[in-house]
Amino acid sequence: MKNTGSVCVLVLALIFVGSVCAQSKTEEFLLKYGYLAERSGNNRAENPTPEEIEQAILKFQRFTGLPQTGRLDETTKNKMIAPRCGVKDLGGDLAEFRAVSKWPKNLITWKIRQFSETSKMSHGQQRRAMRKGLKRWADVTPLQFRETSGKPTLDIIFGKKNHGDNHPFDGRGGVLAHAFFPRNGRTHFDDDENWVNDKTSGTHLETVAAHEFGHALGLGHSAEPKSIMAPYYQTFPDGFTLHKDDVAGIQKLYGKNPNGPITTTTSKTKKTTPTSTPRSTTTTSPPRGKGFCNHVYRSIDAAMRIDENDFVFVDNGKVIDGRTGQKMAIQNLFYDGPNTVHAAVYSKDFSKAYLFKDNQVWAYTLSHYGQFRLVKDFPKRFTNKYVQKPECAMLYNFHGERIFLVKDGYFVEFMPYYETVAPYRGYKTSDFFLNIPSRIDAAISSDNKVQFIVKDKAYTMPNDVRVVSIRGKPTNLAFNKCQN
Structure with missing residues:
Protein backbone atom coordinates (compact mmCIF):
# COMPACT_ATOMS: atom_id res chain seq x y z
CA MET A 1 0.00 0.00 0.00
CA ALA A 82 2.79 25.10 -35.80
CA PRO A 83 5.75 26.35 -37.92
CA ARG A 84 5.68 30.12 -38.24
CA CYS A 85 7.61 33.36 -38.54
CA GLY A 86 9.37 34.65 -35.43
CA VAL A 87 8.19 38.27 -35.83
CA LYS A 88 5.52 39.43 -33.38
CA ASP A 89 1.90 39.52 -34.45
CA LEU A 90 1.91 43.16 -33.30
CA GLY A 91 -0.34 42.80 -30.30
CA GLY A 92 -3.43 41.72 -32.19
CA ASP A 93 -4.00 44.69 -34.48
CA LEU A 94 -6.62 43.08 -36.70
CA ALA A 95 -6.56 45.35 -39.71
CA GLU A 96 -6.41 43.67 -43.11
CA PHE A 97 -2.76 44.58 -43.52
CA ARG A 98 -0.17 46.25 -41.37
CA ALA A 99 2.17 48.72 -43.03
CA VAL A 100 4.78 49.58 -40.41
CA SER A 101 7.73 51.48 -41.90
CA LYS A 102 9.56 51.86 -45.20
CA TRP A 103 12.86 52.44 -46.92
CA PRO A 104 13.44 55.97 -48.28
CA LYS A 105 14.58 54.60 -51.65
CA ASN A 106 13.25 52.29 -54.36
CA LEU A 107 16.54 50.55 -55.16
CA ILE A 108 17.06 47.80 -52.58
CA THR A 109 20.29 45.79 -52.58
CA TRP A 110 20.60 42.34 -51.04
CA LYS A 111 23.24 39.73 -50.26
CA ILE A 112 23.31 36.28 -48.70
CA ARG A 113 26.17 36.85 -46.31
CA GLN A 114 25.92 33.36 -44.83
CA PHE A 115 24.45 30.49 -46.89
CA SER A 116 22.69 27.44 -45.49
CA GLU A 117 25.22 24.75 -44.65
CA THR A 118 22.64 22.05 -43.87
CA SER A 119 20.31 22.34 -46.86
CA LYS A 120 20.78 20.21 -49.96
CA MET A 121 20.10 23.34 -52.00
CA SER A 122 23.16 24.72 -53.74
CA HIS A 123 24.22 28.31 -53.23
CA GLY A 124 22.80 29.09 -56.67
CA GLN A 125 19.42 27.58 -55.75
CA GLN A 126 19.33 29.55 -52.52
CA ARG A 127 20.01 32.78 -54.37
CA ARG A 128 17.32 31.98 -56.95
CA ALA A 129 14.82 31.44 -54.12
CA MET A 130 15.68 34.88 -52.76
CA ARG A 131 15.31 36.50 -56.18
CA LYS A 132 11.92 34.88 -56.69
CA GLY A 133 10.76 35.92 -53.24
CA LEU A 134 11.79 39.53 -53.91
CA LYS A 135 10.18 39.49 -57.34
CA ARG A 136 6.77 39.01 -55.71
CA TRP A 137 7.12 42.52 -54.26
CA ALA A 138 8.84 44.06 -57.29
CA ASP A 139 5.91 42.98 -59.50
CA VAL A 140 3.46 45.20 -57.62
CA THR A 141 5.61 48.22 -56.64
CA PRO A 142 8.27 50.56 -58.09
CA LEU A 143 10.89 48.70 -56.04
CA GLN A 144 13.97 47.33 -57.77
CA PHE A 145 16.14 44.65 -56.17
CA ARG A 146 19.81 44.15 -56.98
CA GLU A 147 22.21 41.58 -55.58
CA THR A 148 25.43 43.17 -54.38
CA SER A 149 28.85 42.09 -53.16
CA GLY A 150 29.15 45.20 -50.97
CA LYS A 151 27.15 46.33 -47.96
CA PRO A 152 23.51 45.47 -48.70
CA THR A 153 20.18 46.95 -47.71
CA LEU A 154 18.90 43.45 -46.94
CA ASP A 155 21.51 41.41 -45.07
CA ILE A 156 20.57 37.71 -45.33
CA ILE A 157 22.02 34.89 -43.24
CA PHE A 158 21.23 31.30 -42.29
CA GLY A 159 22.00 30.61 -38.64
CA LYS A 160 21.21 28.30 -35.73
CA LYS A 161 20.04 28.89 -32.16
CA ASN A 162 21.93 31.96 -30.84
CA HIS A 163 23.03 33.58 -34.06
CA GLY A 164 23.95 37.07 -32.88
CA ASP A 165 20.75 39.17 -32.75
CA ASN A 166 19.30 38.34 -29.28
CA HIS A 167 16.45 36.41 -30.96
CA PRO A 168 17.66 32.79 -30.96
CA PHE A 169 16.11 30.15 -33.16
CA ASP A 170 14.57 27.03 -31.62
CA GLY A 171 15.70 24.12 -33.81
CA ARG A 172 13.64 22.36 -36.46
CA GLY A 173 9.98 23.36 -36.50
CA GLY A 174 8.60 26.27 -34.52
CA VAL A 175 10.19 29.51 -35.69
CA LEU A 176 11.40 29.23 -39.28
CA ALA A 177 12.81 32.70 -39.83
CA HIS A 178 12.53 36.33 -38.81
CA ALA A 179 13.33 39.75 -40.22
CA PHE A 180 13.69 43.30 -38.93
CA PHE A 181 11.71 46.28 -40.18
CA PRO A 182 13.26 49.24 -42.01
CA ARG A 183 15.68 50.70 -41.53
CA ASN A 184 17.42 47.58 -40.34
CA GLY A 185 17.19 45.04 -43.14
CA ARG A 186 18.51 41.94 -41.36
CA THR A 187 16.73 38.80 -42.63
CA HIS A 188 17.54 35.51 -40.88
CA PHE A 189 16.61 31.89 -41.64
CA ASP A 190 16.90 28.99 -39.19
CA ASP A 191 19.53 26.61 -40.60
CA ASP A 192 18.08 23.73 -38.58
CA GLU A 193 15.13 23.68 -40.99
CA ASN A 194 15.00 21.39 -44.02
CA TRP A 195 15.09 24.07 -46.71
CA VAL A 196 13.99 22.90 -50.16
CA ASN A 197 13.05 24.37 -53.51
CA ASP A 198 9.87 22.28 -53.84
CA LYS A 199 6.75 22.10 -51.69
CA THR A 200 6.63 18.45 -50.70
CA SER A 201 9.74 17.31 -48.85
CA GLY A 202 10.57 20.16 -46.51
CA THR A 203 10.14 23.90 -45.94
CA HIS A 204 9.83 25.86 -49.17
CA LEU A 205 12.52 28.54 -49.05
CA GLU A 206 11.01 30.85 -51.67
CA THR A 207 7.69 31.09 -49.81
CA VAL A 208 9.32 31.84 -46.45
CA ALA A 209 11.70 34.31 -48.10
CA ALA A 210 8.80 36.20 -49.70
CA HIS A 211 7.16 36.47 -46.27
CA GLU A 212 10.31 37.66 -44.49
CA PHE A 213 11.09 40.18 -47.24
CA GLY A 214 7.62 41.59 -46.61
CA HIS A 215 8.78 42.38 -43.06
CA ALA A 216 12.15 43.69 -44.24
CA LEU A 217 10.27 46.06 -46.58
CA GLY A 218 7.99 47.29 -43.83
CA LEU A 219 4.93 45.05 -43.48
CA GLY A 220 3.79 43.44 -40.26
CA HIS A 221 1.73 40.28 -39.92
CA SER A 222 -1.72 40.06 -41.44
CA ALA A 223 -4.85 38.46 -40.00
CA GLU A 224 -5.95 37.53 -43.54
CA PRO A 225 -5.29 33.73 -43.67
CA LYS A 226 -4.51 33.64 -47.41
CA SER A 227 -2.03 36.50 -47.23
CA ILE A 228 1.67 35.79 -47.70
CA MET A 229 2.07 37.94 -44.56
CA ALA A 230 -0.03 35.66 -42.37
CA PRO A 231 2.31 34.51 -39.57
CA TYR A 232 2.02 30.74 -40.07
CA TYR A 233 3.78 28.72 -42.76
CA GLN A 234 1.66 27.70 -45.71
CA THR A 235 2.28 26.61 -49.27
CA PHE A 236 0.88 28.26 -52.38
CA PRO A 237 0.20 26.87 -55.86
CA ASP A 238 2.77 27.40 -58.59
CA GLY A 239 2.44 30.73 -60.34
CA PHE A 240 0.40 32.31 -57.56
CA THR A 241 0.15 36.08 -57.26
CA LEU A 242 0.12 38.02 -54.03
CA HIS A 243 -3.18 38.30 -52.22
CA LYS A 244 -4.89 41.68 -52.60
CA ASP A 245 -4.23 42.22 -48.88
CA ASP A 246 -0.46 41.96 -49.46
CA VAL A 247 -0.67 44.25 -52.48
CA ALA A 248 -2.68 46.86 -50.56
CA GLY A 249 -0.14 46.85 -47.74
CA ILE A 250 3.03 47.16 -49.82
CA GLN A 251 1.51 49.72 -52.17
CA LYS A 252 0.49 51.78 -49.16
CA LEU A 253 4.20 52.13 -48.45
CA TYR A 254 5.76 52.36 -51.91
CA GLY A 255 3.00 52.95 -54.46
CA LYS A 256 2.02 50.94 -57.52
CA ASN A 257 4.18 49.44 -60.22
CA PRO A 258 4.41 52.19 -62.86
CA ASN A 259 4.56 49.66 -65.69
CA GLY A 260 0.91 48.73 -65.65
CA PRO A 261 -2.04 47.30 -63.71
CA ILE A 262 -1.45 44.50 -61.26
CA THR A 263 -3.41 41.26 -61.14
CA THR A 264 -4.03 39.91 -57.66
CA THR A 265 -5.62 36.75 -56.39
CA THR A 266 -9.36 36.49 -56.92
CA SER A 267 -9.90 34.59 -53.69
CA LYS A 268 -13.10 35.59 -51.91
CA THR A 269 -11.94 34.38 -48.54
CA LYS A 270 -14.12 35.75 -45.80
CA LYS A 271 -12.36 38.37 -43.70
CA THR A 272 -11.36 37.14 -40.29
CA THR A 273 -11.49 40.65 -38.84
CA PRO A 274 -14.96 42.12 -39.41
CA THR A 275 -14.71 44.43 -36.39
CA SER A 276 -11.35 46.02 -37.25
CA THR A 277 -11.20 49.78 -37.64
CA PRO A 278 -11.13 50.70 -41.35
CA ARG A 279 -8.10 52.57 -42.57
CA SER A 280 -8.58 55.97 -44.16
CA THR A 281 -6.00 58.14 -45.87
CA THR A 282 -8.19 61.09 -46.82
CA THR A 283 -11.01 63.09 -45.35
CA THR A 284 -14.39 63.62 -47.00
CA SER A 285 -14.68 67.09 -45.48
CA PRO A 286 -13.87 70.14 -47.60
CA PRO A 287 -10.06 70.31 -47.81
CA ARG A 288 -8.22 73.28 -46.32
CA GLY A 289 -4.98 72.46 -48.11
CA LYS A 290 -2.20 69.90 -47.97
CA GLY A 291 -0.56 69.43 -44.60
CA PHE A 292 1.89 67.13 -42.81
CA CYS A 293 3.03 64.23 -45.03
CA ASN A 294 0.99 65.83 -47.83
CA HIS A 295 -2.33 64.84 -46.24
CA VAL A 296 -5.54 66.83 -46.17
CA TYR A 297 -7.16 67.46 -42.79
CA ARG A 298 -9.36 70.05 -41.10
CA SER A 299 -7.68 70.38 -37.71
CA ILE A 300 -4.68 69.34 -35.62
CA ASP A 301 -5.63 67.88 -32.24
CA ALA A 302 -2.22 66.92 -30.80
CA ALA A 303 1.37 66.22 -31.80
CA MET A 304 4.55 64.67 -30.41
CA ARG A 305 8.11 64.03 -31.55
CA ILE A 306 9.99 60.77 -30.97
CA ASP A 307 13.61 60.53 -32.13
CA GLU A 308 13.09 63.21 -34.79
CA ASN A 309 9.93 61.51 -36.11
CA ASP A 310 6.67 63.40 -35.70
CA PHE A 311 3.24 61.95 -34.95
CA VAL A 312 0.36 64.31 -35.67
CA PHE A 313 -3.20 63.62 -34.49
CA VAL A 314 -5.83 65.17 -36.75
CA ASP A 315 -9.57 65.34 -37.43
CA ASN A 316 -10.71 63.92 -34.08
CA GLY A 317 -9.64 60.30 -34.62
CA LYS A 318 -6.75 60.01 -37.09
CA VAL A 319 -2.98 60.03 -36.68
CA ILE A 320 -0.26 60.65 -39.27
CA ASP A 321 2.92 58.61 -38.72
CA GLY A 322 5.89 60.66 -39.89
CA ARG A 323 8.01 57.50 -40.28
CA THR A 324 5.86 56.14 -43.08
CA GLY A 325 3.66 59.01 -44.17
CA GLN A 326 0.54 56.99 -43.37
CA LYS A 327 -2.68 58.48 -42.07
CA MET A 328 -4.78 55.99 -40.13
CA ALA A 329 -7.20 55.50 -37.26
CA ILE A 330 -5.41 56.13 -33.95
CA GLN A 331 -6.12 52.62 -32.67
CA ASN A 332 -4.41 51.11 -35.72
CA LEU A 333 -1.12 52.58 -34.51
CA PHE A 334 -1.78 52.65 -30.75
CA TYR A 335 -3.45 49.33 -30.02
CA ASP A 336 -6.03 49.46 -27.19
CA GLY A 337 -5.66 53.24 -27.24
CA PRO A 338 -8.23 56.04 -27.30
CA ASN A 339 -10.30 56.69 -30.41
CA THR A 340 -9.48 60.40 -30.17
CA VAL A 341 -6.60 62.27 -28.53
CA HIS A 342 -6.64 65.69 -26.86
CA ALA A 343 -2.90 65.88 -26.13
CA ALA A 344 0.24 63.81 -26.66
CA VAL A 345 3.86 63.94 -25.52
CA TYR A 346 6.95 61.72 -25.44
CA SER A 347 9.22 61.48 -22.40
CA LYS A 348 12.84 60.62 -23.10
CA ASP A 349 13.50 60.20 -19.40
CA PHE A 350 10.90 57.42 -19.15
CA SER A 351 11.02 56.25 -22.81
CA LYS A 352 7.25 56.43 -23.01
CA ALA A 353 4.66 58.14 -25.18
CA TYR A 354 1.65 59.53 -23.30
CA LEU A 355 -1.75 60.07 -24.91
CA PHE A 356 -4.41 62.11 -23.09
CA LYS A 357 -8.14 61.99 -23.66
CA ASP A 358 -10.74 63.48 -21.28
CA ASN A 359 -9.49 62.51 -17.79
CA GLN A 360 -7.44 59.48 -18.87
CA VAL A 361 -3.84 58.86 -19.90
CA TRP A 362 -2.42 55.99 -21.96
CA ALA A 363 1.30 55.13 -21.82
CA TYR A 364 3.16 53.34 -24.62
CA THR A 365 6.67 52.02 -25.05
CA LEU A 366 8.25 51.73 -28.49
CA SER A 367 9.63 48.30 -29.36
CA HIS A 368 12.79 47.79 -31.40
CA TYR A 369 10.44 46.71 -34.20
CA GLY A 370 9.00 50.23 -34.16
CA GLN A 371 5.64 49.22 -32.65
CA PHE A 372 3.79 51.01 -29.85
CA ARG A 373 2.94 48.73 -26.93
CA LEU A 374 0.52 49.70 -24.19
CA VAL A 375 2.12 49.74 -20.74
CA LYS A 376 0.64 47.44 -18.11
CA ASP A 377 -2.18 48.97 -15.99
CA PHE A 378 -2.89 51.77 -18.48
CA PRO A 379 -5.03 53.69 -19.22
CA LYS A 380 -5.22 55.48 -15.88
CA ARG A 381 -7.65 58.12 -14.70
CA PHE A 382 -6.75 61.38 -13.02
CA THR A 383 -9.17 63.34 -10.88
CA ASN A 384 -7.94 66.87 -11.53
CA LYS A 385 -10.97 68.46 -13.17
CA TYR A 386 -8.99 71.52 -14.27
CA VAL A 387 -7.08 69.67 -16.98
CA GLN A 388 -9.66 67.23 -18.26
CA LYS A 389 -9.64 67.46 -22.06
CA PRO A 390 -6.31 69.36 -22.08
CA GLU A 391 -5.52 71.66 -25.00
CA CYS A 392 -1.99 70.31 -25.30
CA ALA A 393 0.80 68.45 -23.51
CA MET A 394 4.02 70.43 -23.35
CA LEU A 395 7.44 68.96 -22.61
CA TYR A 396 9.55 71.75 -21.11
CA ASN A 397 13.18 70.66 -21.14
CA PHE A 398 15.37 73.08 -19.20
CA HIS A 399 17.63 71.76 -16.41
CA GLY A 400 15.49 68.63 -16.42
CA GLU A 401 12.42 67.28 -18.14
CA ARG A 402 8.99 68.55 -17.07
CA ILE A 403 5.61 67.74 -18.66
CA PHE A 404 2.76 70.22 -18.40
CA LEU A 405 -0.86 69.93 -19.44
CA VAL A 406 -2.30 73.25 -20.63
CA LYS A 407 -5.95 74.28 -20.48
CA ASP A 408 -7.83 77.58 -20.31
CA GLY A 409 -4.73 79.64 -19.62
CA TYR A 410 -3.38 77.42 -16.81
CA PHE A 411 -0.87 74.60 -16.73
CA VAL A 412 -0.66 71.60 -14.39
CA GLU A 413 2.28 69.20 -14.17
CA PHE A 414 1.94 65.59 -15.25
CA MET A 415 4.34 63.45 -13.22
CA PRO A 416 5.41 60.27 -15.08
CA TYR A 417 7.11 58.83 -12.02
CA TYR A 418 3.77 58.80 -10.16
CA GLU A 419 1.79 58.34 -13.38
CA THR A 420 -0.69 61.03 -12.44
CA VAL A 421 -1.43 64.76 -12.62
CA ALA A 422 -0.71 67.18 -9.79
CA PRO A 423 -3.94 67.68 -7.79
CA TYR A 424 -4.28 71.47 -7.97
CA ARG A 425 -5.47 73.99 -10.53
CA GLY A 426 -1.93 74.87 -11.53
CA TYR A 427 -0.32 78.15 -12.53
CA LYS A 428 -1.33 80.84 -14.95
CA THR A 429 0.46 80.02 -18.18
CA SER A 430 1.17 83.63 -19.16
CA ASP A 431 2.98 84.25 -15.84
CA PHE A 432 5.72 81.81 -16.82
CA PHE A 433 5.73 81.83 -20.62
CA LEU A 434 5.64 85.31 -22.14
CA ASN A 435 3.46 85.78 -25.25
CA ILE A 436 2.04 82.27 -25.06
CA PRO A 437 -1.18 81.97 -27.10
CA SER A 438 -4.37 82.14 -25.07
CA ARG A 439 -5.80 79.11 -26.83
CA ILE A 440 -3.63 76.25 -28.15
CA ASP A 441 -4.56 73.41 -30.51
CA ALA A 442 -1.39 71.34 -30.00
CA ALA A 443 2.25 71.57 -28.98
CA ILE A 444 5.28 69.73 -30.32
CA SER A 445 8.38 69.61 -28.16
CA SER A 446 12.03 68.89 -28.88
CA ASP A 447 15.21 69.14 -26.82
CA ASN A 448 15.59 72.90 -27.11
CA LYS A 449 12.19 74.37 -27.94
CA VAL A 450 8.42 74.06 -27.82
CA GLN A 451 6.23 74.98 -30.78
CA PHE A 452 2.62 75.93 -30.06
CA ILE A 453 0.17 75.27 -32.88
CA VAL A 454 -2.84 77.55 -33.26
CA LYS A 455 -4.95 76.82 -36.35
CA ASP A 456 -2.59 77.20 -39.33
CA LYS A 457 0.28 78.90 -37.45
CA ALA A 458 3.05 77.67 -35.16
CA TYR A 459 4.71 79.86 -32.51
CA THR A 460 8.17 78.94 -31.24
CA MET A 461 9.50 79.20 -27.66
CA PRO A 462 13.16 78.36 -26.92
CA ASN A 463 13.37 76.47 -23.64
CA ASP A 464 16.08 78.72 -22.21
CA VAL A 465 14.22 82.05 -22.53
CA ARG A 466 10.53 81.15 -22.05
CA VAL A 467 9.43 83.81 -24.53
CA VAL A 468 7.10 82.76 -27.33
CA SER A 469 7.64 84.39 -30.70
CA ILE A 470 4.75 86.66 -31.66
CA ARG A 471 5.41 85.96 -35.33
CA GLY A 472 3.90 82.67 -36.33
CA LYS A 473 5.08 80.49 -39.17
CA PRO A 474 3.07 78.02 -41.29
CA THR A 475 2.22 74.97 -39.22
CA ASN A 476 3.98 72.59 -41.59
CA LEU A 477 7.31 74.26 -40.79
CA ALA A 478 6.95 73.14 -37.18
CA PHE A 479 7.18 69.48 -38.15
CA ASN A 480 10.20 67.47 -39.23
CA LYS A 481 10.16 66.26 -42.79
CA CYS A 482 7.97 63.24 -43.37
CA GLN A 483 9.97 60.09 -44.16
CA ASN A 484 7.68 58.83 -46.93
Missing part, protein backbone atom coordinates in the same frame (compact mmCIF):
# COMPACT_ATOMS: atom_id res chain seq x y z
CA LYS A 2 2.85 2.37 0.75
CA ASN A 3 4.33 1.78 -2.66
CA THR A 4 0.97 2.38 -4.29
CA GLY A 5 0.60 5.63 -2.36
CA SER A 6 4.05 6.74 -3.42
CA VAL A 7 3.21 6.01 -7.04
CA CYS A 8 -0.03 8.04 -6.73
CA VAL A 9 1.82 10.97 -5.20
CA LEU A 10 4.45 10.79 -7.92
CA VAL A 11 1.80 10.71 -10.66
CA LEU A 12 0.00 13.70 -9.13
CA ALA A 13 3.28 15.56 -8.85
CA LEU A 14 4.09 14.89 -12.49
CA ILE A 15 0.63 16.05 -13.55
CA PHE A 16 1.07 19.25 -11.53
CA VAL A 17 4.53 19.94 -12.92
CA GLY A 18 3.30 19.24 -16.45
CA SER A 19 0.39 21.64 -15.96
CA VAL A 20 2.68 24.38 -14.64
CA CYS A 21 5.10 23.88 -17.54
CA ALA A 22 2.25 24.02 -20.07
CA GLN A 23 0.96 27.23 -18.47
CA SER A 24 4.44 28.73 -18.51
CA LYS A 25 4.94 27.87 -22.19
CA THR A 26 1.57 29.38 -23.05
CA GLU A 27 2.44 32.62 -21.26
CA GLU A 28 5.85 32.66 -22.93
CA PHE A 29 4.24 32.26 -26.36
CA LEU A 30 1.59 34.94 -25.76
CA LEU A 31 4.24 37.35 -24.49
CA LYS A 32 6.68 36.60 -27.30
CA TYR A 33 4.16 37.32 -30.04
CA GLY A 34 2.61 40.39 -28.48
CA TYR A 35 -0.67 39.10 -27.06
CA LEU A 36 0.37 39.68 -23.44
CA ALA A 37 1.75 43.04 -22.38
CA GLU A 38 5.27 43.00 -20.96
CA ARG A 39 5.60 43.81 -17.28
CA SER A 40 7.60 46.85 -16.27
CA GLY A 41 8.72 48.68 -13.13
CA ASN A 42 7.38 47.30 -9.86
CA ASN A 43 5.08 44.90 -11.74
CA ARG A 44 7.91 43.15 -13.56
CA ALA A 45 7.88 40.06 -11.32
CA GLU A 46 4.09 39.59 -11.26
CA ASN A 47 2.45 36.74 -13.13
CA PRO A 48 -0.43 37.48 -15.52
CA THR A 49 -3.87 37.07 -14.03
CA PRO A 50 -6.25 34.37 -15.35
CA GLU A 51 -8.33 37.15 -16.93
CA GLU A 52 -5.28 38.53 -18.76
CA ILE A 53 -4.41 35.05 -20.04
CA GLU A 54 -7.98 34.54 -21.26
CA GLN A 55 -8.00 37.89 -23.07
CA ALA A 56 -4.61 37.14 -24.65
CA ILE A 57 -5.85 33.75 -25.89
CA LEU A 58 -8.94 35.45 -27.33
CA LYS A 59 -6.72 37.92 -29.19
CA PHE A 60 -4.62 35.08 -30.57
CA GLN A 61 -7.70 33.12 -31.66
CA ARG A 62 -9.18 36.20 -33.30
CA PHE A 63 -5.95 37.00 -35.16
CA THR A 64 -5.49 33.46 -36.47
CA GLY A 65 -9.15 32.83 -37.33
CA LEU A 66 -9.75 30.17 -34.68
CA PRO A 67 -13.01 29.78 -32.71
CA GLN A 68 -12.91 32.45 -30.01
CA THR A 69 -13.32 30.44 -26.83
CA GLY A 70 -10.70 32.11 -24.63
CA ARG A 71 -9.62 28.60 -23.60
CA LEU A 72 -6.43 26.74 -24.40
CA ASP A 73 -8.20 23.99 -26.34
CA GLU A 74 -6.44 21.46 -28.58
CA THR A 75 -6.99 23.50 -31.74
CA THR A 76 -5.37 26.52 -30.13
CA LYS A 77 -2.48 24.47 -28.72
CA ASN A 78 -1.78 22.94 -32.13
CA LYS A 79 -1.81 26.36 -33.77
CA MET A 80 0.66 27.71 -31.25
CA ILE A 81 3.22 25.00 -32.01
